[in-house]
Amino acid sequence: MHPINRSFGVVGGDGVLGAADVFFKMIKSASASEDGERLDIVFEQHPIQSDVSDDPHSTQRKLYVYDTILSLESRGVTTVVLPSFVSHLYLEQLRENCAIEIVDMVEGLHAHVRRRFPGIRRVGILTSDSIAESGLFERYFANPQFEVLYPQVDEGEHSNRVTQAVYGRSGVESGNWAGRSIELLREACAGLMARGADLLLTGLTELGLVVEHLEPLDVPLVDANCVYAQYVLNGQYASRTRTFKVGVVGGVGPAATVDFMQKIVRNTPATRDQDHIKLLVEQNPQIPDRTESLVAGGADPTVSLYATCKKLEAGAADIIAIPCNTAHAFVERIQPYLNVPIVNMLTVTAELLRATFPTLREVGLLATTGTIASRVYERPLTAAGLVQVTPAPALQERVMRAIYGPKGVKAGYTTGECMDDIAAACDGLMERGCQVIILGCTELPLLLPQGERSSASGRVAWLADPTEILAKRCVAYARGEIEAPGARGASTPADVSRAARRATTATPFSST
Known part of the structure; x- marks a missing residue:
């Protein structure tokens, strides 16, 4: 077998x-x-x-x-x-x-006629009035090579003879494959041949049941059903390119998800709605807190993250984006069980920084304590030849307060204490010589946007927003500017370099 x-x-x-x-x-x-x-x-x-x-x-x-x-x-x-x-x-x-x-059935018919009947010019289509009026066959056959002919409606009638033969009270669709229905179809064939048809095609699938009753004719009669069946089985049609779809694991956190979607839209060149990228967002705020799981023994979010990704997979997403830094501590656990690649935001960020700042050595990281403890940034940064620098303990407490505090960004605040806390931590890294700082929590760009920042002492650093970088990379994949990764693949160095040029602007300082 x-x-x-x-x-x-x-x-x-x-x-x-x-x-x-x-x-x-x-x-x-x-x-x-x-x-x-x-x-x-x-x-x-x-x-x-x-x-x-x-x-x-x-x-x-x-x-x-x-x-x-x-x-x-x-x-x-x-x-x-x-x-x-x-x-x-x-x-x-x-x-x-x-x-x-x-x-595509009509595409198969068109290919068959071109291959089997190369000298044919006038093609008569045995079809209904509604199909004739739709222009369906003209989309494929109306070119300098072909002229499309349809059965004419007789004076005093409301429909052509094919329509009457198939859909009439005693028509083919009602199971009548002889008598008046066949007479009407033969009359329709005769009318098309009289107008110069070199070839006749059945343009209703019901006609495949009675095509043998219409022959012999003075011109070839093509059974569309038979041609379609063979065309399907031969598999010689080109596979259609489906519109690329980006799946987004949402709710981690909710505001960061909206921010990421805005960045996707903002970074997509478009002049109309239809030029934008297809997004599938599974907003699941009930995914257990990632930081609490990593540093305080809280509930494990692995199953919830996996279940959310599987819903995106079932929705035909081509890639999955997770606009949450800490959640990437769990990506390696679930990726082997998915058929859709997760675009690793942290790896993409590290690759981009390496490509953008060739002489860069140390990179500051503002992130949750869980992100730092999990070393999810340290590993890709090290692989890119970069050294991770994190805030001193007192300033790290302020980072956590800026994110999780009662007046932190997760509570909906973007000014006041949370801004003061995160600014202090940022300035602390700059004073330690960091010229590039990663905003390693997806809520932080709501406080400090990507771009140049100066400290009170006059030091300058470039703030890198991983969600912005991830959004631009997803846009590049969706638009076909670089090839999207396979389920277990990764971008090539050339991909990274091209993505880096798109995802950043020239920095205002030297990276020595």
């Missing part, structure tokens, strides 16, 4: 008979294959509560198709087969909001 290499899901219900015919022809084509590949083909269909066959833009139809695709995805399907020309009217909307591949 051969292993299952691919898994296809056929969306039934939106054109019940046509979908079943495509499913049957996929099974038939797969059985005839000599490559020995065993396929998993799932057919899923649910009743649509009302008749929407005459309304290609029905919200009910669209949401039905979308929900069915999600159901197929949850069952492990990797590729969706959409055997309905009506559904292809909003194919891009579906693709934009689905994580799995949806194979």
